[in-house]
Amino acid sequence: MSDLVSGVLAALITPIDERGGVDTNTFDRVIEFVIERGVDGVVIGGGTAEYPHLSMQDRGELVERAVRRMGGRGKVVACVGTSSIHTTVALAQRAAGSGCDCLLIPMPYFFQYEQQDLASFCREVCRAVSIPCFLYNLPSFTNPIEVDTAIELLRTVPNLVGMKDSSGQHSSLEPLARARDGRRFSLFVGDDSLLLDALKAGWDGVVSGIACFAPELIVGVYRNFREGRVAEAAALQAALDALIEEVVRLPIPWGVRVGLAARGIPNGPMHVPPSPARRRQMEGLERWLGAWAEGKNLELDEVWSRI
Numbered sequence: 001m002s003d004l005v006s007g008v009l010a011a012l013i014t015p016i017d018e019r020g021g022v023d024t025n026t027f028d029r030v031i032e033f034v035i036e037r038g039v040d041g042v043v044i045g046g047g048t049a050e051y052p053h054l055s056m057q058d059r060g061e062l063v064e065r066a067v068r069r070m071g072g073r074g075k076v077v078a079c080v081g082t083s084s085i086h087t088t089v090a091l092a093q094r095a096a097g098s099g100c101d102c103l104l105i106p107m108p109y110f111f112q113y114e115q116q117d118l119a120s121f122c123r124e125v126c127r128a129v130s131i132p133c134f135l136y137n138l139p140s141f142t143n144p145i146e147v148d149t150a151i152e153l154l155r156t157v158p159n160l161v162g163m164k165d166s167s168g169q170h171s172s173l174e175p176l177a178r179a180r181d182g183r184r185f186s187l188f189v190g191d192d193s194l195l196l197d198a199l200k201a202g203w204d205g206v207v208s209g210i211a212c213f214a215p216e217l218i219v220g221v222y223r224n225f226r227e228g229r230v231a232e233a234a235a236l237q238a239a240l241d242a243l244i245e246e247v248v249r250l251p252i253p254w255g256v257r258v259g260l261a262a263r264g265i266p267n268g269p270m271h272v273p274p275s276p277a278r279r280r281q282m283e284g285l286e287r288w289l290g291a292w293a294e295g296k297n298l299e300l301d302e303v304w305s306r307i
Contacts, residue, residue: 012044027066030265033263044063109141132162164190192206213263247259254270
């Protein structure tokens with residue numbers, strides 16, 4: 001794989017059974033669902049996958065399964081975040097040996113660390129493997145990476161070839177894009193609401209949770225912009241923003257899992273049992289998705305296929 005990566009990568013959920021074990025058959029269905037609808041690759045074990053709930057064994061096996069299932073049809077990116085350098089390195093080395101294309105490295109969670117600590121953590125993980133790595137800024141759930149820290153790492157760590165930024169900070173788009181004057185690296189936005197603005201700023205693509213259940217919409221924004229149809233891309237971004245507004249009424253990634261179920265792929269119970277009020281919200285999202293489609297006098301799958 002070229003170090004420079006671009007396109008739409010779908011951040012996959014982890015389907016589970018009634019006991020909380022990984023549902024591998026549904027996992028395979030999710031991969032086929034997004035690949036058939038035009039994404040350029042998949043991300044396994046990220047925030048949308050709820051990685052803190054999964055065992056190290058399950059995470060390693062899912063990466064290996066995804067590599068086999070994809071069979072070269074797109075990129076496979078393995079997220080290797082944990083709370084410790086020891087488990088992160090162990091998972092990174094296993095994922096690297098699976099044949100995945102690159103690793104995604106979120107910062108440690110739970111305890112708070114300074115930027116110099118995070119830089120040391122990232123350098124050690126990258127030194128432990130030989131395949132390309134991406135930084136993963138996920139400040140809602142892990143220690144945040146400041147822009148200056150990210151730039152310094154991207155300019156100096158040889159196999160650190162890009163970054164996914166899920167901060168949702170519009171102010172980070174231009175500084176990170178300008179920082180590539182010294183060394184070219186890939187930039188992926190992780191907040192779908194910033195997709196079009198990131199592309200306009202010169203970013204390379206998106207790692208999208210929404211793409212797990214509405215890949216056509218994300219692909220539509222990306223490809224229309226790349227092919228010079230900016231007005232069409234803007235119209236699709238507006239549709240995406242309306243969808244995001246509904247999805248984020250639920251905890252992440254519940255909304256993504258409900259959306260995938262609405263498209264015909266039930267994916268198991270939540271790791272935290274929803275309250276009655278939350279269940280009503282989940283049912284409301286399913287109804288909203290149906291009404292959105294019916295407003296166009298189309299079935300849901302037909303709506304997505306025409307975007």
